[in-house]
Amino acid sequence: MSEKLPKGVATVAQLAEFDTLIDARAPAEFAEDHLPGAISMPVLNDEERARVGTLYKQVSVFEAKKLGAALVAKNVARHIEQHMLDKPKSWRPLVYCWRGGQRSGAFSHILREIGWDAHRIQGGYKSWRQHVIEQLALLPPQVKFRVVTGATGSGKSRLLEALAARGGQVLHLEELAAHKGSVLGNLPGQPQPAQKGFETQLFAALSALDLTQPVFVEAESRKIGRLQVPDALLDAIRGAPGLRIDAPLPARVDFLLRDYDYAIADPAWLIERLGHLKGLQSNETLERWSLLIAARDFPALVEELLTQHYDPLYQRSQTANYDSFAAATRYATDRLDAAALDRLAAEILATSA
Template identity: 65%
Template structure:
């Protein structure tokens, strides 16, 4: 038996061996990022963690440890009673905190005293975070990407989803980022994940891919909403072959009316977003577009947004940022309905020598 196992310590390489992964950090730490599959059983909530930290800095480490121990002990008992009393003797949990020290050590000790084969993650969350950062510096370069490109409104994300349904490997960056990637792309009532959580999701998704098969991904800028793509990933994508969707303007407008239907139900939400175009469009244009939104003139508004804002930006950026854009295979269509999107995905797979599953 290894020294780490004798001490009840486990490494990242052993994650799959455990039945449950327990994150004992505060809810705020857990929300910011966490290990895949981890459940949150905080031994100090957000306020308690701040309180103990303040005592540690302003009074003494001894006073902070006394108060912290009382709170931690109480919460460990609450979690065991609420969540783990039904676990059999063979249950094997892995526990971690920020550094793999006091919080996870206390929780692990109690679980082991009960009789469960509980382990503590050596180095805690910091070990996981370091691993993700190191892997994202090289992992994205191991794959053969196919970049689905096309101006705004060409249903690129929906095509990716159709490709995934057909069995293709798809890296859906906008889904991971909870954002559609444009100035109007924020999703209502859906905040974006923290940058660290986004990177964990990227790493987890990429780790599941087969390097021998192509990975389909949408042409993105370096930033999606407030989130940034890792340098290795954006570099690999921008050097990859492109597949360009070219739908008619009418088809694109009709698609946007469906895909952004929440704006139609709440024009004020759209007028607030249009304000962010100041500096890119004249004040007169901004005011006119806001008036069109308030009047419900959505087809005309979306047509103008495409013609005067999105298409010019797209033409400037794609050839500059994507080396394979000029030589991209083109997929023309006048139908971006769900069936039309499926047909584009089938054509893309056929062009790559693959058939849908």
């Protein structure tokens, strides 16, 4: 028999029953990770939370609670005035904090006293986080992954986008990670999410899939930038059947010059990023690449990067880590522009089941 919940308390399994999901934690907590669709309405901001915590540790619990109550009351009043005065009596908000305790309890209590059917999440964000971890272990083995492989510069990520545009199911890990998965993969003006936030996005994406249909995903290494792909997901991808894009070197060079136009536009940043290859490439090679950047001979630079660094690295990695690499169905193309990738997507969808 399931445990009966106290009045005004809900579980993470009941999220769909509510109209609005309110995150009552501090902004820094919300920025690291939050439930999908949640709205940030902190009952204590970052500075206030630190003040109350310091008082709790250095003075007394009673003094901390007095200050906390005053700040919470002020902040909840502001949220009600700014965001809730137009809500009908039938509105059902669901509030959560870190553990589902005092912050969400105070907020939801006030809303219930007004007359709304407000609830707080049992266990708060911690229960959600545990749910995400459990599901990221359970969901990946159920997915019919089809792994897109191919040498660096083969347009794998753009092919995923073309597949999605034609109605294919796609798990775009690099998009979720805000990183292209290489030493030059940092996206300008777009920081990577926190690991917890990345995992929440992964869970949301996996939960939305039709498990009876194939899902296309790019062959990735264990880390995408500074983010780690969960073990169960990585294992499921590495054991899945694959397809390989075969494109000639000139086409890959041309593609990368377009796809990494932001790197070419910032030579200083490009030199700094290539410096991370020190130890993997000789000082003489790195110096030559710097001279090519200074001369703006980017086609020669990209060709050398592919033939001397990325191609050997990719071959070793794929052969060692992906069961399907050698037997992958091959799709040849002489070009990697949008039209060519769309044609490949159509061909792949027609032959995949």
